[in-house]
Amino acid sequence: MKILKQLSKYFTIFTLNCFFINTAISNEPVDIWSIEKTEDVIQKKLTNDDKENISENIIQEIEVGEKNENVIVNTSLDLNAIKLAGLYDPAENGLSIDMWSYSNGNDIKSILQELNSKKLSKFSEKILDVALLTNSYLPSKNISSQEFLDFKFQHLINKKDFELIKNFIIKNPSIKNSDKLIRFYVDYYLSNSQLDKSCEIFEYANELISDYLNNFKIYCLINDNKKEEAQLLIDLKSEFGSLDEFFLKKFNILMGYEKKDELISDKNILKFHLSHKTNEVFSYEPKIDTPNYLWKYLSTSNLLKDTDSINIENPEQVKLIEKATNEGAYEEKQLFNLYKRFQFDINQLINVNDAYKLLPDYQARALIYQRLLLTSDNSLKLNLSLMLNKSFDESNLSNTFDVELSKILNSINEDQIPSNFSTFYNQNKEPDKKEKVKIKINNKIFHQSKLLNYFLNKTSLPKVEKETNDFLKKIKKNKKYIFSKKDIMMIESLKSDGVQVLKKYDKIYENKKNVPVEINSMIVNGETGLILLKIAHLIGEDELENIDLDSLNFIVGILNELNTINLRNEILLSVLPLKV
Numbered sequence: 296m297k298i299l300k301q302l303s304k305y306f307t308i309f310t311l312n313c314f315f316i317n318t319a320i321s322n323e324p325v326d327i328w329s330i331e332k333t334e335d336v337i338q339k340k341l342t343n344d345d346k347e348n349i350s351e352n353i354i355q356e357i358e359v360g361e362k363n364e365n366v367i368v369n370t371s372l373d374l375n376a377i378k379l380a381g382l383y384d385p386a387e388n389g390l391s392i393d394m395w396s397y398s399n400g401n402d403i404k405s406i407l408q409e410l411n412s413k414k415l416s417k418f419s420e421k422i423l424d425v426a427l428l429t430n431s432y433l434p435s436k437n438i439s440s441q442e443f444l445d446f447k448f449q450h451l452i453n454k455k456d457f458e459l460i461k462n463f464i465i466k467n468p469s470i471k472n473s474d475k476l477i478r479f480y481v482d483y484y485l486s487n488s489q490l491d492k493s494c495e496i497f498e499y500a501n502e503l504i505s506d507y508l509n510n511f512k513i514y515c516l517i518n519d520n521k522k523e524e525a526q527l528l529i530d531l532k533s534e535f536g537s538l539d540e541f542f543l544k545k546f547n548i549l550m551g552y553e554k555k556d557e558l559i560s561d562k563n564i565l566k567f568h569l570s571h572k573t574n575e576v577f578s579y580e581p582k583i584d585t586p587n588y589l590w591k592y593l594s595t596s597n598l599l600k601d602t603d604s605i606n607i608e609n610p611e612q613v614k615l616i617e618k619a620t621n622e623g624a625y626e627e628k629q630l631f632n633l634y635k636r637f638q639f640d641i642n643q644l645i646n647v648n649d650a651y652k653l654l655p656d657y658q659a660r661a662l663i664y665q666r667l668l669l670t671s672d673n674s675l676k677l678n679l680s681l682m683l684n685k686s687f688d689e690s691n692l693s694n695t696f697d698v699e700l701s702k703i704l705n706s707i708n709e710d711q712i713p714s715n716f717s718t719f720y721n722q723n724k725e726p727d728k729k730e731k732v733k734i735k736i737n738n739k740i741f742h743q744s745k746l747l748n749y750f751l752n753k754t755s756l757p758k759v760e761k762e763t764n765d766f767l768k769k770i771k772k773n774k775k776y777i778f779s780k781k782d783i784m785m786i787e788s789l790k791s792d793g794v795q796v797l798k799k800y801d802k803i804y805e806n807k808k809n810v811p812v813e814i815n816s817m818i819v820n821g822e823t824g825l826i827l828l829k830i831a832h833l834i835g836e837d838e839l840e841n842i843d844l845d846s847l848n849f850i851v852g853i854l855n856e857l858n859t860i861n862l863r864n865e866i867l868l869s870v871l872p873l874k875v
Contacts (some may be wrong), residue, residue, distance in 0.1 A: 300535055333662070338854065347667070371681065373465075378432050379431070379432055380430070380433060380447065380470055381429050381797050382428040382429070382430060382462060382466055383425070383428055383429045383430060384468075385429050385431060385556050387429075388859050389858035389860055389861075390429050390859065392432055394431050395434040395443075395824040395825070396432050396435075397650045397822050398434055398436070398817075399436055400436050400437035400438020400442070400443070401437045402825060403443070403446075403825060404442065404446075404763035408826065410828065410832060411453075415831065415836060416835070416839075418838070418839050418866070418869075419831045419835060419836070420454070421862070421865070422827050422828075423450055423831055424450075424454075425451045425827060425862065426827040427447050428447070428450070428463070429824075430466075431824065433822075444470065444473070445475075448475055448476040455483075457480060457483060457484070460476060461480065463476070464476065464477060466869065468501050468502075469501070469634060472502075473500070473502065477860065478505070478508060478532035480496055481508070485564050485565065485592070486587075486589075486592045486595070488592065488595035490568075494518065495680065497512045497515055506532075507563065507565065510530065513528050514546075514549070514565065514569070516528070517549050522550060525550070526550070541558070541562075542565075542566070544556070544558065545558075545569040545572075549569075555573050555574060555575055556573060557576065558570065558573075558574075559577070560573065561760060563593060567579075567589060567592060569591075571596065571598075573739070581615065581619070583614060587622045588621050588757065590618075590622040591622065591624060594619075594623070599619070599625070602632060603614055605633060607633065607636050613633065616630055617630060617690070618692070621691075621692040621693070623694070626698075627695065627697070627698045627699050628699070628773050629700055630695065631664060632757075634665065635661075635664075635665065637665070639665060644662070644666050647663060651663055656686060659686060660683060662681055663682055663683045663686065666679055667680065670773065675710070676706075676707060677704075677707070677713070677719070679714045680700060680703050681716070681719055683696060701724060701725060704724045705725075707720075707723060734747060734751075734868070734873070735872065736872075740782075741782040741785060742779065742781040742872075743779070743873055744790070745762065747867075747868070747871065749866055750788075750864045751868070756793055759794060763786070763789055763794055763796065764796065767796065767803060771799075777805035778803065780848055781871050784851050785867065785871060787855065788863060788867060808852060809849070810852065810856070814829070818856050823857055823859075827859075830850055830854075839866055839869040839870055844870075847866065847870060851866055
């Protein structure tokens with residue numbers, strides 16, 4: 296097999312030489328490679344002429360990590376050529392393709408850095424989605440293309456929406472230096488033992504710079520039984536001196552050139568996976584500081600010890616299981632079954648409120664849980680659940696008690712929950728369930744009336760215009776009716792969309808617009824992207840229902856000016872109607 300490998304290498308070098316010779320005499324040179332000699336630079340390239348067994352695309356997609364002193368990668372097609380990047384159509388949210396073109400990059404960087412340091416509310420994150428993922432020209436004043444793209448990449452990574460990441464990569468194939476985003480994607484799926492999902496992204500990711508991703512792609516080719524292409528890429532990398540010795544060793548085993556070995560590396564998830572696949576007796580003992588992705592891989596590859604084999608007399612082993620459960624490697628029920636194995640005397644169980652304080656944190660949690668299982672008193676259940684949840688949080692294990700806590704709380708009827716536990720109960724009963732809000736129409740109040748159907752896209756503009764004027768007619772006759780701030784917010788939004796209110800109703804309410812000069816100037820200049828960032832910063836961690844009406848009216852007014860209807864409607868439908 297080694298002879299075949301050597302012959303393959305010679306054939307590859309010969310083929311590459313043919314490519315370079317044919318390219319040198321080509322009439323239409325493509326400026327990909329520059330080969331620098333002592334006095335002159337001869338530009339050479341790979342053409343589309345060779346269409347035998349190996350796809351030329353494989354060659355063109357190689358980016359050299361460590362350049363040979365006589366080979367210079369042409370950087371003329373760099374990030375400065377990338378002017379457009381995004382995912383959503385600007386028209387979806389009333390935006391324009393040049394929403395960033397007129398803003399100062401220093402302002403953009405400053406506010407994005409602040410936003411990245413906060414735990415934002417759902418609506419603030421929604422605004423960032425729209426601002427950063429809308430297809431638009433990249434800003435250029437005091438900010439580089441790469442700096443702005445890095446903010447986009449980090450936002451996608453923070454969201455952990457892998458389908459969204461995939462779509463972004465597919466729709467923006469020409470963006471270079473997106474390795475951080477691509478690596479986050481492939482590492483996630485490999486850590487979950489979904490190699491096929493990792494490998495599929497290489498069908499769309501054309502610009503790979505890092506050795507790591509190029510090695511990952513080579514492995515995917517081997518896994519897909521495209522060994523000739525994998526060998527070609529290895530030979531190319533070998534010529535440029537950028538081979539990783541560990542990866543080369545595993546490559547030779549996978550290609551059948553060498554026998555399997557027991558060499559293990561946990562430096563990254565790819566090396567760990569290759570260690571597993573090339574070792575017939577693979578065994579790995581995780582530690583308390585083992586990274587999350589390795590815990591995931593061990594779990595999804597069925598390489599973890601059963602909790603029944605854990606020695607509860609060994610604190611490190613128990614803490615290891617707690618951490619692994621927090622990382623999602625073990626199911627919660629496995630940890631709580633482990634807690635059941637602890638032995639406590641009757642006094643500790645009875646006097647749990649004092650006894651747990653004298654124990655190490657992991658034993659305290661076991662004691663509280665066992666006492667929880669023994670009680671049928673709802674008040675005590677709630678109190679012990681709160682204690683246990685607090686203990687997990689204080690030990691940085693906040694993801695360890697979600698499913699079990701939900702089960703406990705769901706065993707208690709809502710009408711039996713004391714008022715001092717209502718917030719705890721509501722937040723943890725169904726933490727992952729998205730609340731479906733039903734709107735109740737009240738035609739006695741303007742902002743709760745059937746006019747709301749317009750913001751639900753259930754009523755046409757001409758129809759809502761007639762309904763609006765009819766309602767205002769009733770209000771004018773009712774001397775006791777007072778226009779509220781919510782009423783004003785709603786009617787101003789209707790007028791912004793083109794609803795013509797009859798002049799005789801002009802004085803039925805008073806609305807003072809207090810848009811700051813700075814914001815007004817930005818609106819005039821078309822700095823829509825930066826304005827959205829400022830709104831996200833203003834809302835910050837607050838959910839919409841917790842924001843005061845003056846601030847909401849201010850935000851809605853700006854969104855009306857920008858014509859960003861979808862975002863505005865989401866605010867209106869969150870704060871105006873009655874919820875049932």
